[in-house]
Amino acid sequence: MDENLGKFIDNFARLVELAQSGQHRVRAGTQLLTTLTDHLGTPAESLSVVVEEIPPHRFVDADILMAELAGADEGFQLVGVGGGDQRHHQSLSDMLQQSQFFPQFPLSQPDYTNLAVGPDEQRQAVALGLWLFRHGGRPVAVLQRDANPRYGRQSASLEVLAGDTTNAAGFLSEFRRQMQHRSVLKGQVISLVMGEYGPSAAGVTFHARPALAASDVILPDGLLQKVSDHALGIAEHRESLSEYGQHLKRGILLYGKPGTGKTHTVRYLLSQSEGATAILLSGGSLARISEAATMARALQPSIVVLEDCDLIAEDRSFGHGPQPLLFEVLDAMDGLDSDADVAFVLTTNRVDMLERALAQRPGRVDLAVEIPLPAPSERTELVKLYARGIPFSPAAVQDAAERTEGTTASFARELVRRAVVAAALEGVPVADGHLGQAVDGLMADGEALTRSLLGSGPGDGDGFGGPGFGGPGFG
Numbered sequence: 001m002d003e004n005l006g007k008f009i010d011n012f013a014r015l016v017e018l019a020q021s022g023q024h025r026v027r028a029g030t031q032l033l034t035t036l037t038d039h040l041g042t043p044a045e046s047l048s049v050v051v052e053e054i055p056p057h058r059f060v061d062a063d064i065l066m067a068e069l070a071g072a073d074e075g076f077q078l079v080g081v082g083g084g085d086q087r088h089h090q091s092l093s094d095m096l097q098q099s100q101f102f103p104q105f106p107l108s109q110p111d112y113t114n115l116a117v118g119p120d121e122q123r124q125a126v127a128l129g130l131w132l133f134r135h136g137g138r139p140v141a142v143l144q145r146d147a148n149p150r151y152g153r154q155s156a157s158l159e160v161l162a163g164d165t166t167n168a169a170g171f172l173s174e175f176r177r178q179m180q181h182r183s184v185l186k187g188q189v190i191s192l193v194m195g196e197y198g199p200s201a202a203g204v205t206f207h208a209r210p211a212l213a214a215s216d217v218i219l220p221d222g223l224l225q226k227v228s229d230h231a232l233g234i235a236e237h238r239e240s241l242s243e244y245g246q247h248l249k250r251g252i253l254l255y256g257k258p259g260t261g262k263t264h265t266v267r268y269l270l271s272q273s274e275g276a277t278a279i280l281l282s283g284g285s286l287a288r289i290s291e292a293a294t295m296a297r298a299l300q301p302s303i304v305v306l307e308d309c310d311l312i313a314e315d316r317s318f319g320h321g322p323q324p325l326l327f328e329v330l331d332a333m334d335g336l337d338s339d340a341d342v343a344f345v346l347t348t349n350r351v352d353m354l355e356r357a358l359a360q361r362p363g364r365v366d367l368a369v370e371i372p373l374p375a376p377s378e379r380t381e382l383v384k385l386y387a388r389g390i391p392f393s394p395a396a397v398q399d400a401a402e403r404t405e406g407t408t409a410s411f412a413r414e415l416v417r418r419a420v421v422a423a424a425l426e427g428v429p430v431a432d433g434h435l436g437q438a439v440d441g442l443m444a445d446g447e448a449l450t451r452s453l454l455g456s457g458p459g460d461g462d463g464f465g466g467p468g469f470g471g472p473g474f475g
Helices: 003-021 032-040 056-071 092-099 165-180 223-243 262-271 283-298 325-334 351-360 376-386 394-402 409-426 432-443 445-453
Strands: 050-054 077-081 111-118 121-135 138-145 156-162 189-192 204-207 250-255 277-282 302-307 342-348 367-370
Touching: 032 092, 032 121, 032 138, 032 156, 050 056, 050 165, 056 111, 056 121, 056 138, 056 156, 056 165, 092 156, 111 204, 121 165, 138 165, 156 165, 189 283, 223 250, 223 262, 223 342, 223 367, 250 262, 250 351, 262 302, 262 342, 277 283, 283 302, 283 325, 283 342, 342 351, 376 394, 376 409, 394 432, 409 432, 432 445
Parallel strands: 189 277, 250 342, 250 367, 277 302, 302 342
Antiparallel strands: 050 156, 077 121, 111 121, 121 138, 138 156, 189 204
């Protein structure tokens, strides 16, 4: 054997012996393996790691709860784990096994990420950090990670290490129990969004709850009350329904041309459902209907809003099987328990496309309501509504309403806006004449496309959706 090769083998054997004997470890408190061994009182590399996966939308709840559970021990520590990108690619178990031979995971400062906990509030959550504390009088270590698709992690996780698996199981049992009964999402208005890496990596967006009175919604007499009673009033009689074996979940379909007030009606329902969790889905995020249904069940009372369902009536692009995505939506509705206090509200501009699907999945929607084009009296009220604070005479308002037959609520809002703009361009106060000019302009033949975009005019309105939930408009 070559002399140099023999020396290399001898040196390598000595290195392995040193690694296995633990002599490679640096001063306590500076390396991951040493710190965990000292905290747990037993060689950390010999212990089993218990992993608890957490959906991305519940990660901020897990962060709040971890801070409370660890903080119950006055001597708790929160530290970070260094080691470059390797720490993101490897599990805690992998890091401990590697650390037996190469001390490459020094302790550092934790990584943080800012996460929303409300429409105007954020929390600095631990994105990667190691909690060291005592739970029930026994030492526990928890490595907390957020979801990061860049490193192949679609879910957040807690990696729990304890002196024996019974200690780890006891901690996780309490963690799960508390996670079931509390969430920053409960009682909020949220929308689920599609992320760059697909629906599982997407997050949650918080919205301020709308503030609308019944007088802000102009519909035919009794229509708003009918919708409100079904969406919100039924829940007030849950005990009676349960006594007679009737289900509490319900489905409402609001249909009509774009701009007639479907989205505005939904906004009114949200404003009147203080304390209920509202989950909004539209477009591509409708692919998350199963997740939304699960959230709605856990965070009830809940309202799940599915906007413009006609867009996915025959679309299979987001689905996971041969059936259209709308069928997955309807099946998710049907899959909830009968006692679930969950209202599904669907809106559509093309009821003809939904009728076929609903007929094949009967029973999911138990109330269908048309939001019609406003009648003359309703157009008058709409102009008054949007002209609050503007000194139009009753005669001018009445004239504008009579001359705009076949137009929508969105049209009335634009009518008032154009009158105000015209006055501003002239540098004079708004007057009746500006309202009349706005009517002339918008009702002219050359404005046919504008009227169509506002949901008015000939045609069925296909392709023109409402303004959505972000603004005060009609849909």
